[in-house]
Amino acid sequence: MPKLLDTPVPEQVKESLRKFAEQATGWEVRDSGIKKISVRAFSRRIKKYVTSDISVGEELDTNLSNIPHEPVVAIFESKDYLVVTPDKCRCNGTVYLFQEKEVLGIERE
Secondary structure (H helix, E strand, O other): OOOOOOOOOOOOHHHHHHHHHHHHOOOOEEEOOOEEEEEEEEEOOOOOEEEEEEEOEEEEEOOOOOOOEEOEEEEEEEEOEEEEEOOOOOOOOHHHHOHHHHOOOOOOO
């Protein structure tokens, strides 16, 4: 799958996304340098479990999202794993939560 984001997200933007994720969840959210997670999660859209690799800079699997061509801009760690994508309607983003038991593997910078 082609990279959608050729340059890394600036640290200031990444920090504002981390704070947004904290506000959205009410949890302490850490930027632990995750660049990829592999998940096995239930897709409400197709009504079955899917296994997918989620990488910063690439599109989120459409089986896990209702929005096509949605780039992943950051992956954060907390009680769960938070995948942040830009929200085309607001200035913040959309946060997808994956429970620790759904995460099969983690790749860090």
